[in-house]
Amino acid sequence: MNPLLDQFITEGRDILQTIGERLLQLEDTPDDSALMGELFRLVHTLKGNSGLFDLPEMTRVLHAAEDLMDAVRDGRRPFDRPVADRLLEAMDFVLALIDEIGDSAEAAPPNTARHANDALELANALRGLLAAAQATTPTATETEPAATPAPSPAPAAMPLEALPSRIQQELTQRLEAGEPLCWLTYEPEEECFFKGEDPFHQILQLGEPCWRRVSSREDWPPLAELDAYRCILRFEAILNTPAEALHEHFRYIPEQVRIIPLQPPAPTSASSSEPPPDAETTWSFNVVLEAQREILGLTDNPPWLSGRLRAVATTLEAAFASIGQVVERDALEQALHSADASHSSQPLLNWLDEQQRRGDTQLPTAASPPGAPAEDIAPPPEAQEPQEPIKFGRRAEDRLAGHTLKVDQAKVDRLMNLIGEMVVTKNALPYLANRAEEVFGTRELAREIKAQYGIINRIAEEMQDAIMQIRMMPVSFVLQRFPRLVRDTARKLGKEVRLVMEGESTEADKNIIEALADPLVHIVRNSLDHGLESPAERSAAGKPTEGRLTISARQESDRVVIEISDDGRGIDPDRIRRKAYERGLIGEPELERLTDQEAINLVFAAGFSTAEQVSDLSGRGVGMDVVRNAIACVNGAVELHSQLGQGTRLRLSLPLSMAVTNVMIIESAGQRFGVPMDRVAETVRVARNDIRTIKRRLTTVLRGRLVPLVTLNDLLALTIEQVPNDDDEFAVLVVRIGADHLGIIVDDCRETVDIILKPLGGVLAGLGGYAGSALLGDGSVLLVLNPRELL
Amino acid sequence: MKRILVIDDAATVRLYHRSILEELGFEVTEAVNGLEALERVAEGDFDLYLVDINMPKLDGYGFLRELRGKDMPQAPAIMVSTEAGANDQKLAFLSGANLYIVKPVRPERLASHVLTLLGMTPNGRGAPS
Numbered sequence: 001m002n003p004l005l006d007q008f009i010t011e012g013r014d015i016l017q018t019i020g021e022r023l024l025q026l027e028d029t030p031d032d033s034a035l036m037g038e039l040f041r042l043v044h045t046l047k048g049n050s051g052l053f054d055l056p057e058m059t060r061v062l063h064a065a066e067d068l069m070d071a072v073r074d075g076r077r078p079f080d081r082p083v084a085d086r087l088l089e090a091m092d093f094v095l096a097l098i099d100e101i102g103d104s105a106e107a108a109p110p111n112t113a114r115h116a117n118d119a120l121e122l123a124n125a126l127r128g129l130l131a132a133a134q135a136t137t138p139t140a141t142e143t144e145p146a147a148t149p150a151p152s153p154a155p156a157a158m159p160l161e162a163l164p165s166r167i168q169q170e171l172t173q174r175l176e177a178g179e180p181l182c183w184l185t186y187e188p189e190e191e192c193f194f195k196g197e198d199p200f201h202q203i204l205q206l207g208e209p210c211w212r213r214v215s216s217r218e219d220w221p222p223l224a225e226l227d228a229y230r231c232i233l234r235f236e237a238i239l240n241t242p243a244e245a246l247h248e249h250f251r252y253i254p255e256q257v258r259i260i261p262l263q264p265p266a267p268t269s270a271s272s273s274e275p276p277p278d279a280e281t282t283w284s285f286n287v288v289l290e291a292q293r294e295i296l297g298l299t300d301n302p303p304w305l306s307g308r309l310r311a312v313a314t315t316l317e318a319a320f321a322s323i324g325q326v327v328e329r330d331a332l333e334q335a336l337h338s339a340d341a342s343h344s345s346q347p348l349l350n351w352l353d354e355q356q357r358r359g360d361t362q363l364p365t366a367a368s369p370p371g372a373p374a375e376d377i378a379p380p381p382e383a384q385e386p387q388e389p390i391k392f393g394r395r396a397e398d399r400l401a402g403h404t405l406k407v408d409q410a411k412v413d414r415l416m417n418l419i420g421e422m423v424v425t426k427n428a429l430p431y432l433a434n435r436a437e438e439v440f441g442t443r444e445l446a447r448e449i450k451a452q453y454g455i456i457n458r459i460a461e462e463m464q465d466a467i468m469q470i471r472m473m474p475v476s477f478v479l480q481r482f483p484r485l486v487r488d489t490a491r492k493l494g495k496e497v498r499l500v501m502e503g504e505s506t507e508a509d510k511n512i513i514e515a516l517a518d519p520l521v522h523i524v525r526n527s528l529d530h531g532l533e534s535p536a537e538r539s540a541a542g543k544p545t546e547g548r549l550t551i552s553a554r555q556e557s558d559r560v561v562i563e564i565s566d567d568g569r570g571i572d573p574d575r576i577r578r579k580a581y582e583r584g585l586i587g588e589p590e591l592e593r594l595t596d597q598e599a600i601n602l603v604f605a606a607g608f609s610t611a612e613q614v615s616d617l618s619g620r621g622v623g624m625d626v627v628r629n630a631i632a633c634v635n636g637a638v639e640l641h642s643q644l645g646q647g648t649r650l651r652l653s654l655p656l657s658m659a660v661t662n663v664m665i666i667e668s669a670g671q672r673f674g675v676p677m678d679r680v681a682e683t684v685r686v687a688r689n690d691i692r693t694i695k696r697r698l699t700t701v702l703r704g705r706l707v708p709l710v711t712l713n714d715l716l717a718l719t720i721e722q723v724p725n726d727d728d729e730f731a732v733l734v735v736r737i738g739a740d741h742l743g744i745i746v747d748d749c750r751e752t753v754d755i756i757l758k759p760l761g762g763v764l765a766g767l768g769g770y771a772g773s774a775l776l777g778d779g780s781v782l783l784v785l786n787p788r789e790l791l
Numbered sequence: 792m793k794r795i796l797v798i799d800d801a802a803t804v805r806l807y808h809r810s811i812l813e814e815l816g817f818e819v820t821e822a823v824n825g826l827e828a829l830e831r832v833a834e835g836d837f838d839l840y841l842v843d844i845n846m847p848k849l850d851g852y853g854f855l856r857e858l859r860g861k862d863m864p865q866a867p868a869i870m871v872s873t874e875a876g877a878n879d880q881k882l883a884f885l886s887g888a889n890l891y892i893v894k895p896v897r898p899e900r901l902a903s904h905v906l907t908l909l910g911m912t913p914n915g916r917g918a919p920s
Binding site: 044051052280291304308315 | 800801802803804806807810845846847856858859860861864865866867868873880881884885887889890891894895899900903904906907908909910911
């Protein structure tokens, strides 16, 4: 994809994002004119950008949106819900187009013509809102730019010469009679038939022309190869229609037409005898000169008049130089000086008249030796410097505008993987030191290796930390879609909901943030669907009709905490008990025994869904267990609190980062295993005598608390006894499972290491009880246990 | 080498103009709004300005008025807009523009105007390689 298109897509997405946010803000404060101005500017910028490419559908919709925003900004149309809805819809359409373009690998934007009908409908809908508001005001803002800003003295001689002399004569007469004749060239795009365009009809609609010609833009292929659906025609016509009217007629396809107002042939010989330097140059020169005349004709007298006059003088001098005409510096300086002194443009105008009068006679000869640069035009010192070829990257360091670097995610991920490998590799050094000492008997070397390891270890850790920082993303990355989602969902459900978001700038690792996205959507939909009541129900319960949904994020030590709370009807523990019983999730005894909190937690049980009827919003057959599992996948935890009639609060707690896992190595049955440190509460030695059997289950008392015990070998279905140490004490790993503690008896607890946890792949992927595997520094593979699943 | 200041808040437009102008062999500096443009002007002279109208902080009109109020060599300025109305052109001229063109600008047309405003003779207008 070419860089310009790339840039357009990136910027386009950013702009659309901002537009969406501003629209929602504007709904809350419809009178905020600054906001409105910004919104207009954003739409306007996007439209301008889209015009750089061949994207008529996008431009069409954006143009209509811009006009509507313009009307809103000027107060011709109030900003209300239909406007917001339409604009959001239009922006969604544009985003879809941008995504489509972004997905295509082509260098040029793909043809989006099949969206033409949608675009037309959207544009008409937008304009419909506009028309309703301004039945009296004509849509004057509406001339889509074509090519020429001002009616320019066009190079009429060029095209007219090709015409038969009879028509030339007729045209000259009509021009002299003051008819607004225009030369129109219309080259329909090749795919025009697929867009529902009818070029021939377009031309016929213009009425009887003075002259008309249809030709092909390229040689016709042999009949067998002719593609009848490809339009390669060129229509040319000379019409007695003002240029403005023609622009209006072709306003949706301005890039396909060229409209040149014809001028009566100049009385001088310039147009017919010697050809001017070239058409484009002369054209530019004339446009520039005309513009300067208009500027000099301005009658205001601003404080910056002097600067304006000097700029005009510079411009005039350059313009004459560009067609090879010598300008007498002194005369120009003098004119400028007296103009400046008298606060009047007249001296410069006089100079210009004089210069043009002389130029008319001078021009043909001055321009004829094209190889000789006019060295006597007293240019600024470097004006005649030979044109250097472009050097890319030149002065690049001067141009770095901001201090933020946009980097492809994949590059950062790669960096992260590399540092992960490095962390593991550096762990080989202590093994090497041990080997140096024990196998090769060189203690000295062993010590040096260890010292060096200390340094490498520190640098690696700092580096890892630095890379981790790069990957940190604000929570707003996933929160930003909620204003829209909540708004649309609430409307669909006929509820009034106010969304409050707090702490959006809280940061966490990219993987964590990404893992949050889907669970959050599910939770929020649940809240909207089941939690918050309808306005009628709310007012009956004595609550304000507008429900409140809060999403807050904050950092608590090394975890990110996200809370989603609503002030809805809350969860009824009795109903949950009943449901759970009906579904066979709990037995009769639990029905009585469960505390309210425990009952509420049952919503996390697999196969539990409280929705009485499946709605298209949250009742998609997935329940809160999916949320919990998704969060658990990134080592997060979910807590649910609910007060009947008061509301529900869900608390997600996630680690800041998950790239490197700290595990404790344990031994059992002669093998080594890893256990994630964030699961380990403590490790203790428990004497055989202190282990009791209660109801056939092993337990022990730790700090006055009864802790159930299991042996790892049992969990792994190994029929080997755990091995105590010489003092007949067992090593016990106390792990956290939810709010409870559980002791796992192992043979020995060893050191903790940082590892990169890789999920088990292939046929082992379904193996429960293991979080994954990791490569140790000595090259061996460590299986990492997942205590929760193991139990 | 001629120096051109491109002022536009849309990065895409800046890139578009830059690519055209650099191909012609000019040195291009960018500014994202009028205020930043004034900072660039304070740092060094330019031979031409390409000015967008709608920009945050300081728009194109404001920038030109400030620029023309300065006691310094005054280079030509092209105002680049999306509106083709005669009144828009007048507004541009009132604030100090020397030429008013409408987006999207065809590369050849922009090149032609730029060369004219920089006083490049026809033979200086070789086709870009």
